[in-house]
Amino acid sequence: MKITNAKVIVTCPGRNFVTLKIETDEGRTGIGDATLNGRELAVAAYLEHHVIPNLIGRDAHRIEDIWQFLSKGAYWRRGPVTMTSISAVDTALWDIKAKAAGLPLYQLLGGKSREHVLVYGHANGADIESTLAEVGRYIDLGYKAVRAQCAVPGVKGTYGVAKGQMYYEPASSELPEESVWDTPAYLNFAPSLFEALREAHGPDVELLHDVHHRLTPIEAARLGKSLEPYRLFWMEDASPAENQEAFRLIRQHTVTPLAVGEVFNSIYDCRTLIQDQLIDYIRTSVVHAGGITQLRRIASLAALYQIRTGCHGATDLSPVCMGAALHFDISVPNFGIQEYMRHTDETDEVFPHAYSFEDGFMYPGDAPGHGVDIDEDLAAKYPYEPKQLPVARLKDGTLWDW
Known part of the structure; x- marks a missing residue:
């Protein structure tokens, strides 16, 4: 089962979410969450420019190999943007595998x-x-x-x-x-x-x-x-x-x-x-x-x-x-x-x-897979809204951990 396409969907129904949707030559699709609060577009860009081109043509069933390719195969490893992107791919592939088996993911x-x-x-x-x-x-x-x-x-x-x-x-x-x-x-x-x-x-x-x-x-x-x-x-x-x-x-x-x-x-x-x-x-x-x-x-x-x-x-x-x-x-x-x-x-x-x-x-x-889907038409009605997390300072003005 080959990966034929993948796309990033950014939507803001009250707050921003990033979703990766992977499509296969057998017509099955899977989705993964790629949301990183306050840095959503960084993950979206990483997926679009660095991850998705490396997914096309790969066997969607080879979850571990793809995980290793995206993690161990990269010279610049780990970090929240990279790992959130890998997480989205991994979750979408597990969704596809479970759907192919006709089973809920926990099985x-x-x-x-x-x-x-x-x-x-x-x-x-x-x-x-x-x-x-x-x-x-x-x-x-x-x-x-x-x-x-x-x-x-x-x-x-x-x-x-x-x-x-x-x-x-x-x-x-x-x-x-x-x-x-x-x-x-x-x-x-x-x-x-x-x-x-x-x-x-x-x-x-x-x-x-x-x-x-x-x-x-x-x-x-x-x-x-x-x-x-x-x-x-x-x-x-x-x-x-x-x-x-x-x-x-x-x-x-x-x-x-x-x-x-x-x-x-x-x-x-x-x-x-x-x-x-x-x-x-x-x-x-x-x-x-x-x-x-x-x-x-x-x-x-x-x-x-x-x-x-x-x-x-x-x-x-x-x-x-x-x-x-x-x-x-x-x-x-x-x-x-x-x-x-x-x-x-x-x-x-x-x-x-x-x-x-x-x-x-x-x-x-x-439901087969992880049981969550995305309504792309409805998602398109909620465009991205720039929002960042707060910072904290002590009473004397010192920047503190948030």
Whole structure:
């Protein structure tokens, strides 16, 4: 089955998405997500000018060989633009292979390891009272796990606090907006939020929290220790993980579970974290970590050390990525949890899909392939809109990690 054509589709039904569609001489097509928030056109250009010309005429069934060609065969390796492009190709090829077999993708990945996929939603508020109410709303919707973020008093633009409910999209302007960060204020405030959440909602709901790389290792250790009484499911991105050794210091001082990896794009980014058991959950995603092929390798490495998956699943990943992730999740033996931020109605219309949510769990569906398609005519009605992610500065003006 030869690849005869491939094209890049850029659309913005509420936010920008990049989709790669691969066509074959047998009439089968597959799609992969190629979205890199704030750098969408860089990936689109990389695909159009460097990747697609190398795909035409290749056997679509040779997924591993194509993956190696695009990864190992390139002199300039890895990086988010390259790996997002490879991820799109890989996901589209798995989609084609499963469609050729007439099976849902998870069957080609070894079949189900579980009946459904535990997911968590995002609850946020301008203050503790509104955050309590929003967590309660998610519990009423059936969620068993909820990520809680709350504005810190006196800190303008605290990470994770959306402008509205359900749909959080930080990329909001053509040039980056600037937010203010105050570490001492945050460290003093965060424990009070989770104390209130446990008092209001009890011990059964799983609570998660995203620090978003804002702390030094010792500050992260302090936060983790202060949150221990409230039994978090995990503390996410506590410190920038480019220095994987930093998590050793955090680990020495707290038993709060640690999750990291949504910005990783290769197995090398997390090798030390996994092999030295410095984290509990690895959060790499299908779209940024080299597709299903490399994500399975990362999961297999993690399984050796009793580390579970917790794939990134924000709204800056298209339904194509969510569909592929759910097939991965339901098949992988060391699955932990899946982030699930709901897309807008416009996005769901552009990307019709087989997956579904019920009572706190997701189901990938049994459609052949990964179960997600794209309505190209409808996608064309939503042209690209330049948007970038914000940056953060300390109160004295120092640029900080966002």
